[in-house]
Amino acid sequence: MTAQHAAPKESPALKDQPLLEVRDFQVELITDGGIVRAVDSVTFSIHRGETVTIIGESGSGKSTTAMGILRLLPEDLAVLSGTVVIDGVDISANPKAIDKVRGRTLALIPQDPMTALSPVHTIGSQLFEAIRIAGAAPAKDKNALQARAIRLLEQVHIPTPDKQLKKYPHQLSGGMLQRVLIAIALASEPQLLVADEPTSALDVTVQGGILDLLLELQEQRGIGILMITHDLGVARLISDRIHVMKDGSFVESGEVQQIVDHPATEYTRTLLAAVPVLGPWDETSGGAHAQAATDPALTKSGASND
Numbered sequence: 324m325t326a327q328h329a330a331p332k333e334s335p336a337l338k339d340q341p342l343l344e345v346r347d348f349q350v351e352l353i354t355d356g357g358i359v360r361a362v363d364s365v366t367f368s369i370h371r372g373e374t375v376t377i378i379g380e381s382g383s384g385k386s387t388t389a390m391g392i393l394r395l396l397p398e399d400l401a402v403l404s405g406t407v408v409i410d411g412v413d414i415s416a417n418p419k420a421i422d423k424v425r426g427r428t429l430a431l432i433p434q435d436p437m438t439a440l441s442p443v444h445t446i447g448s449q450l451f452e453a454i455r456i457a458g459a460a461p462a463k464d465k466n467a468l469q470a471r472a473i474r475l476l477e478q479v480h481i482p483t484p485d486k487q488l489k490k491y492p493h494q495l496s497g498g499m500l501q502r503v504l505i506a507i508a509l510a511s512e513p514q515l516l517v518a519d520e521p522t523s524a525l526d527v528t529v530q531g532g533i534l535d536l537l538l539e540l541q542e543q544r545g546i547g548i549l550m551i552t553h554d555l556g557v558a559r560l561i562s563d564r565i566h567v568m569k570d571g572s573f574v575e576s577g578e579v580q581q582i583v584d585h586p587a588t589e590y591t592r593t594l595l596a597a598v599p600v601l602g603p604w605d606e607t608s609g610g611a612h613a614q615a616a617t618d619p620a621l622t623k624s625g626a627s628n629d
Contacts, residue, residue: 348405379568436500447488457511498529
């Protein structure tokens with residue numbers, strides 16, 4: 324939607340309709356050791372302007388849930404069942420219907436930008452390709468492609484975007500690359516973003532900037548966000564609702580304050596206990612250095628720039 328056009332009015336029915344509705348979703352993986360049920364009958368929904376987070380430890384099934392919904396799991400190794408409706412399109416009844424919404428209505432922000440981006444192509448060429456696929460600019464109009472790419476990089480607050488387009492991924496910091504991935508995801512002006520551990524590969528001082536950016540984009544565009552993370556600290560900052568996942572199932576679900584302040588399961592309490600907490604500041608001689616040496620929350624902060 325361009326700035327010159329007013330947003331179309333939505334009918335009450337459209338506003339009430341979830342962007343994503345998942346019912347009794349199940350993923351079974353075919354392995355050498357037999358069939359493994361990686362996701363076991365999960366149900367949830369996401370509305371416009373809402374962030375829903377699936378949180379759990381590594382191997383809990385949260386990323387498998389997201390990749391299954393996007394139909395990015397190998398068809399010969401993953402058997403999906405249940406109902407998935409994306410913006411009114413039932414992709415479980417017709418698996419090929421995912422092509423109508425993936426990269427259009429919804430977009431994926433991958434976990435690791437260094438593996439998600441091609442190391443041998445410039446930032447510009449990869450962003451141009453995303454714009455062409457989205458049909459957001461004439462494919463053969465280089466000026467229109469560049470103008471759109473610069474605008475996208477500006478939206479994710481990358482400085483001197485015209486210069487960044489000429490660079491290769493190894494020439495940018497991790498935080499900048501994550502912003503590039505978000506810009507690529509925004510190329511199609513999606514209504515729903517699936518963010519798979521978008522801050523796990525980043526320094527903690529950079530994580531806050533990425534989360535602020537996602538919240539800003541959500542406020543501006545009214546997009547829904549499915550956040551996948553193992554970090555309850557991240558989930559607490561960005562979520563409206565949280566689903567806690569263990570061994571492929573939701574063990575607890577609720578509003579963010581309910582989950583954080585009154586966890587109902589020991590598993591959730593363990594996840595909360597794993598969130599680093601800064602201790603009291605020691606202003607005595609050498610106290611700050613001693614604290615930094617022993618406090619993981621401080622030593623993780625690093626000195627890299629976003």
